[in-house]
Amino acid sequence: MTDPSKPDPAKPDTAKSAPPRRCPICGKPAEVRWRPFCSRRCADIDLNRWFTGAYAVPAVEDDETPPEEGGEG
Ligand SMILES: [Zn+2]
Numbered sequence: 001m002t003d004p005s006k007p008d009p010a011k012p013d014t015a016k017s018a019p020p021r022r023c024p025i026c027g028k029p030a031e032v033r034w035r036p037f038c039s040r041r042c043a044d045i046d047l048n049r050w051f052t053g054a055y056a057v058p059a060v061e062d063d064e065t066p067p068e069e070g071g072e073g
Pocket residue numbers: 023024025026027028037038039042
């Protein structure tokens with residue numbers, strides 16, 4: 001005989017857990033180990049952004065456009 005009033009021990013208890021977060025970098029489901037990111041790669045990217053924004057390290061300079069010449073005349 002089985003007792004229907006007893007809860008099923010085989011039932012997972014993750015449904016009540018908080019909703020899965022998404023990696024703010026790529027949008028993939030975040031990993032517990034790298035929360036809130038999905039991997040160390042994305043975590044590093046975010047960290048890099050922080051540094052570049054805080055210290056403004058002149059690492060790359062390929063986004064510079066030369067001024068337009070030949071206007072007067
Ligand atoms: Zn990611």
